[in-house]
Amino acid sequence: MHLRLAEPRPLTQRLTKRLLAYATMAGAGIAASSLAEAEVVYTPIQKNLDQHYQLDLNNDGIADFHFHSSSLSGFGHLEVFPSVTGNKIVAVHQHCYFSSIAAGALASGAEIGPETPQLAQANCMAGEFETSVNGPWLGVKDRYLGFSFLISGKKHYGWARLSMQVFGCYGCIGKILGYAYETIPGKPIVAGDEGNTAESSAQPATLGALAAGAPALNLWRIEQEKK
Numbered sequence: 638m639h640l641r642l643a644e645p646r647p648l649t650q651r652l653t654k655r656l657l658a659y660a661t662m663a664g665a666g667i668a669a670s671s672l673a674e675a676e677v678v679y680t681p682i683q684k685n686l687d688q689h690y691q692l693d694l695n696n697d698g699i700a701d702f703h704f705h706s707s708s709l710s711g712f713g714h715l716e717v718f719p720s721v722t723g724n725k726i727v728a729v730h731q732h733c734y735f736s737s738i739a740a741g742a743l744a745s746g747a748e749i750g751p752e753t754p755q756l757a758q759a760n761c762m763a764g765e766f767e768t769s770v771n772g773p774w775l776g777v778k779d780r781y782l783g784f785s786f787l788i789s790g791k792k793h794y795g796w797a798r799l800s801m802q803v804f805g806c807y808g809c810i811g812k813i814l815g816y817a818y819e820t821i822p823g824k825p826i827v828a829g830d831e832g833n834t835a836e837s838s839a840q841p842a843t844l845g846a847l848a849a850g851a852p853a854l855n856l857w858r859i860e861q862e863k864k
Contacts, residue, residue, distance in 0.1 A: 683814055
């Protein structure tokens with residue numbers, strides 16, 4: 638009776654499998670790191686509010702806030718309202734039209750988070766009543782409107798960059814210049830923070846690409862750029 642020993646696998650085969658395993662782990666780590674860092678999602682846009690405008694901060698097809706503007710014979714206003722119960726607007730105590738509470742016009746770098754005053758009733762941005770005009774947004778350029786809003790019942794923070802023209806411009810009293818939100822529930826966001834837009838817009842790699850390691854990930858990214 639003769640025992641037949643199994644022939645050792647060629648060295649190149651063993652190295653290939655080991656390198657593939659390392660590449661798989663490294664590729665998965667790169668993808669996970671990119672997704673973890675993609676916290677702030679920014680959407681660039683330039684559009685007149687044009688009397689009625691729906692704002693969908695996280696682009697899920699559900700409006701989170703809506704703007705309304707009007708101007709007629711010395712009476713006008715620019716306002717913002719929550720579209721979903723539980724959503725709120727960063728508020729300031731300032732006379733605006735017939736209200737003493739208004740939507741704050743935040744400077745770049747202002748923090749929007751749990752410590753920031755927020756009210757669903759902070760609707761007025763600017764108002765015109767005959768010869769009197771007032772409000773925090775009156776004639777300002779490139780300021781930030783702060784929000785808290787719900788995604789699957791959890792509170793997130795975001796901002797919209799806006800400029801105001803003048804009453805009498807009708808469909809162009811206000812203009813939106815971009816918006817962003819923080820993907821991590823409860824985490825504050827800084828007004829003007831656009832995050833890493835390349836990573837924020839990246840899609841997760843397929844399992845097949847991860848299994849093939851870093852070279853396949855590079856090919857996957859090239860294919861995504863072609864689309």
